[in-house]
Amino acid sequence: MIQPFTTPESGYTLIPKEGAIETQTIEVSMGPHHPSTHGVFRMDVVLDGEEVKRLKPVFGYLHRNHEQLAEKMNWLGSIPFTDRLDYFCSMSNNWAYCHAVEQLAGIKVPERAEYIRVIMAELTRLINHSCLAGFLLSDAGAWGTPLLYAFREREKILDLFESVSGARMMCNYMRFGGVRADVSDDWLACARKVVENYPRFLDELEALITGNEILLARTQQVGILPRELAINASVTGPMLRASGVDYDIRKVDRYGIYDRFDFRVPLGEVGDVYDRYYVRILEMRESVKILQQALRDIPEGPFDAGVKMRNFKVPAGDGYGRIEAPKGELGFYLVSDGGTRPYRYHVRAPSFINLTILEDMCLGHKVADVIVILGSVDIVRGEVDR
């Protein structure tokens, strides 16, 4: 009789089937110092040969006590900290926080500021999705070539951010009731030029990647996320839409002035890694359309509501504001006791929640697939660990 075989530390028993050659499972801890875990993220993987039997994600390596800190800071002070949540899309983070506070405080945002916010958020979406395609490919082994093409385009957009907000990644640009500085006309001209030849880069990226047989073999039917599991696990963003669920907060909440632009929301069918990759490429094309419309008819007028930043108080009460960040639904739950500091401050980070179902997608796949699946989930550790 073959007795059940348990690996010593994990107590995980693998009862070998009758007649099968009795093989030993090895327990590998991939990360936190691993080349392709997008930051400090550890996965305890139990492998039977190359196949994954169990995967336990371990979080918390980049925890910086952001929410407790925000309670000690006044409302204005925690805006620069939101830049560091998802350090790829600081503009969207700022907007989400300001949007939540404006809802709570009932501040009205002038037209021009709304247009500027849409432009900045869509530019951030372009950066995030193109860099994701690059990282996914370098995880699959294409040694960084698509990644560096994506970075070349990202530089142009970061220069735009630097010339308007002062910093490339940590912009700290949006304030309650609008934005901190106005965009000049030649900035708008530069932005139009960048948005004009962005589709050329997208075509080049697609020509390099989408038809590639090796990539098709590596990503199709890999890491399939069924619709029900996605909805139950409250996954949001491109991952949800890749599984075929039609849920885009820009269309659902119609926050800001998104109802003025016509754009479409791409949906996948199977929900595997290839769908998640291609849905993001299509989303980039939609963002380019939004940007063209926004840059065309941005009105003149005040760029902020003249709200005084010093001793800024929010009437008592609680509220939850959310926007469609590139990674999913980024929400801020704020409780104010009427003082200059939030009583409770909580961030609903999309990549943290999208990561909880990593094990369900990885079971039964090979070690190489685990890395590609993790790449397709598009996590940034700053946002996951806060």
Add this chain to the structure above:
Amino acid sequence: MYNFFDQLFVALGAWLVGLVVAAGNGVSKLCCGQPMSEAAAHNVAAGTQVVLICVTIYGVFALCFGLATWLERKMLARIQNRYGPNRVGPFGLLQFVADGVKMLTKEDIVPARADKLVHFLAPAIVLAPALLMFGFLPFGRNMAPTDLDTAVIAFFAVGAGSELALFMAGWGSRNKYSILGALRAVAQMISYEIPLVLAAVPVVMIVGSLSTSQIVAAQGTDSFLDVKGWFVWTPWGFAGFILFLIAATAESNRSPFDIPEGESEIIAGFHVEYSGFKFALFFMAEYLGMMAMAGLGVTLFLGGWHGPKLLPSWAWFMLKGFLIVCWLIWLRGTLPRLRVDQLMAFAWKAMLPFALFNIFATAVWFYLPKTTFLQSAVAWIITAALVVAAYLVISRFVSRRAGAPRVYRYAS
């Protein structure tokens, strides 16, 4: 004039051997009265010939290894729209010297629970075959280091030794990632050795001998433009060349097949626990293996050192090898990595049948009469049809499993 440059190194070699024999005679006259006997002189000459060969192979190809690393980093950089090394030496040419010094001065850490003997032997055993492989390739007109008549089999036999070394490296360093890498390396190299050998079989069938110099001689025509005779222009030769390139990429663990050291998956595979100069030895073995495979590809399919009489023969050999190495680097900059099981399936289900079919197509070519131009054209077309038909059948079989192309709808 052309012959002077063409036979430059042969003459140089002969002159050196003559020098050594003369020195030998001088020494023997001093100590035991008269010059060396005929047999002793012959032995000394043969000994210096062997030493000369070893020194030139090691010297030339170690230098080529350094330049190959520089070429790889420059080409990959330019593919990715950046400069690549340009600080050390003119255009960064001394970068490999800097890397070498860095590797020498780096601390050589051996893991505590490692199997010391196996861990220590692995880099040596992985480098030996890579260097031995160069002994069987004819670099130029009568510049073949060893004129074995079983050269092709010898080349593959020596190549088989490196699999064992990769396993020893993986197993010796007692690290989970390196064991994964070692098992992947062994499985991959065994399953790609068969298509590699079968890709070379058609050339041996047509030439009728295993000796590389005869293979190269069979591809030569004595016209000025010595290009017509190459096997790659024949349909079975072209198919064999493509097969050989793919299998050679897999044998030397390069880009679409670099799963033994899948950087993004298992960090560095079998050489994860190596540092310092032992790591440099693995690095050198990979590049020398790549260049040796490129050399064999040139010898078997691209007419060895044959080429228009503008450049000396050895220059043609180096140029063609350089082009194949550039192709391998180009692949590395573009293609993602295959997964382990896909790689095995591709070897056994696509490469092997195509290689066997290619041998059949070569047999057809061999027995079709090719005296007049019309007959050889007909033979060419028939063989080409056979090969293309096989390719279409196999590619449909492989891509059938890949699934239909996706169509994406938009939300209403």
Add this chain to the structure above:
Amino acid sequence: MDTAFIILSLITVAGAVWAVTLRNLIHAVLSLVLFFFGIAGFFFYLNADFVGWVQILVYVGAVAILAIFAVMLTHNLTAEDEPGFFSLRWLTGMAIAATVGAVLWFAIRSNAAMSQTAPAGVASNVADIGRKMMTDWVVPFEVVSLLLTAAMIGAIVIAMEQISHRK
């Protein structure tokens, strides 16, 4: 008894002895590989180039890896329960080795053809091997290839059974 022969036989015997006596199984298999190289050296010594290279290609390339995989599947790699030198297992082993050695020695002594040394400097026999294999020995060649195909199919069936079990 010139030096080349002595060195080769030393390597071969050392490889064989280590393969049997070393405690670490992986080291034993690697010394087995050394033994295979020794045998290949003898073939080169006898001017049988083709057989020597094929010996390396087949044995070092594949059989050694097969042995290593077999070793990998055994649980304990360093044989702890090493019986004493003169235990029952050693004595039976020695006896069997002695009988096999005697039979071989007797066969070599009696057969005249085996005793004279190989003709030195004979031209390479690759072409002759090929021609002979396709003319005189074609029947054994076909039988062996059938055998290999059967073995291959058997391996695939076992593997398929393995995979179906696991799914």
Add this chain to the structure above:
Amino acid sequence: MLGNGLLQGLVVTARNFIRSYFDPERLTTVQYPEERVTLPENSRSFPFLVYDGTPDNLRCVACKICEQECPPQCIYIEVERDPKTGKPVRRPRVFDIDYSVCMQCQICAEVCPFDAIKMDQVYELAGTDRFGGMLHDKAALLKSNEYYHQIRPTEADEVDARLSQSKKKVSPPIAKPAAVPPAQPVPPKTDV
């Protein structure tokens, strides 16, 4: 047909390889020590104190607003006291900014009512000492208004226009400090 996706990819990399030799739009690498990128006017790095004319005529009145508003709390100010009367004089005796703590978020420059602290553009601040070396005291932080005009011409002009306009509103010359609106350590609501 197997392989044409791969060939397409190879064509893209080949085009990039060739284009990178003559297409300036593709090869955008700047060889840092030799060539430098011209920073846009708005770009910011660490804060500095502005003074008009001589270094001891600095704009900062030690009102400590920036010290309170600074998110990572990296500013430390001590008000100068008149040795005779012991009353606080409108000048900081000690004004330290710990550059290793500062996260360059320019909130101090934003909330300062006297335009005394502005964001610099220098980014080569490598030092050997991680703790003391990064703590910049008042002397190290002081930079002239001309320097401010040099790095940010348009913004500096607006600030000067605003300052001269507010001085005219206050009209008495600077000499009499008493006339300047009294600024207690914790200032009342001032218009920003």
